[in-house]
Amino acid sequence: GENVEQHPSTLSVQEGDSAVIKCTYSDSASNYFPWYKQELGKRPQLIIDIRSNVGEKKDQRIAVTLNKTAKHFSLHITETQPEDSAVYFCAASNPNAGKSTFGDGTTLTVKP
Amino acid sequence: EPEVTQTPSHQVTQMGQEVILRCVPISNHLYFYWYRQILGQKVEFLVSFYNNEISEKSEIFDDQFSVERPDGSNFTLKIRSTKLEDSAMYFCASSEAGIDQPQHFGDGTRLSIL
Numbered sequence: 001g002e003n004v005e006q007h008p009s010t011l012s013v014q015e016g017d018s019a020v021i022k023c024t025y026s027d028s029a030s031n032y033f034p035w036y037k038q039e040l041g042k043r044p045q046l047i048i049d050i051r052s053n054v055g056e057k058k059d060q061r062i063a064v065t066l067n068k069t070a071k072h073f074s075l076h077i078t079e080t081q082p083e084d085s086a087v088y089f090c091a092a093s094n095p096n097a098g099k100s101t102f103g104d105g106t107t108l109t110v111k112p
Numbered sequence: 113e114p115e116v117t118q119t120p121s122h123q124v125t126q127m128g129q130e131v132i133l134r135c136v137p138i139s140n141h142l143y144f145y146w147y148r149q150i151l152g153q154k155v156e157f158l159v160s161f162y163n164n165e166i167s168e169k170s171e172i173f174d175d176q177f178s179v180e181r182p183d184g185s186n187f188t189l190k191i192r193s194t195k196l197e198d199s200a201m202y203f204c205a206s207s208e209a210g211i212d213q214p215q216h217f218g219d220g221t222r223l224s225i226l
Contacts, residue, residue, distance in 0.1 A: 031212055032211070032212035036217075042219070043219050043220060044217050045217070046215070049214060093211045095210050095211050097168060098160050098167040098168030099157045099160060100157055102156070104153075
């Protein structure tokens with residue numbers, strides 16, 4: 001089955017700095033890679049996603065890159081703000097297997 | 113913006129009892145999911161459901177679990193004979209199409225087994 005590894009588990013940055021979170025996946029059949037932000041006690045919220053036919057996608061301060069060959073994808077947050085503090089999860093979805101596999105999560109702390 | 117709604121927000125149950133968690137997916141969505149998140153851990157896939165049948169289930173989704181769409185709007189997760197280790201947050205999600213489409217999560221039901 002799919003295995004998703006996410007690094008780092010915790011990340012602390014100063015406000016205004018960039019943050020990068022990386023994930024690797026094992027199943028080459030996975031073709032959809034969403035990123036979720038989860039604030040304490042709340043639901044995971046989709047913040048950006050990328051499909052396997054695209055190498056990069058950007059939405060304002062958030063970008064995601066995908067390297068299909070190496071089977072890794074990364075979340076980039078620029079100009080971080082304290083409200084970016086949350087747990088971020090990557091996931092890999094395989095339509096053939098009909099399931100999504102999540103990474104272990106990264107706790108991002110943005111210090112004002 | 114339409115939302116996935118889940119009830120109850122918190123369920124406390126004695127070990128060995130049955131519990132039913134309820135979800136109302138977004139109305140035009142066709143695929144429904146249940147996930148589990150033990151406190152402080154990652155989100156774990158339990159089951160996907162399409163066209164009134166299970167599409168896929170994980171190894172966690174054993175014989176004590178079942179899902180049902182009893183009417184045109186509700187999607188339920190039943191846990192028979194609950195165990196202490198079933199204590200977790202259970203999230204329902206839905207998507208317009210398949211697993212490779214954006215999923216919208218509900219606020220979750222916190223299940224506490226005593």
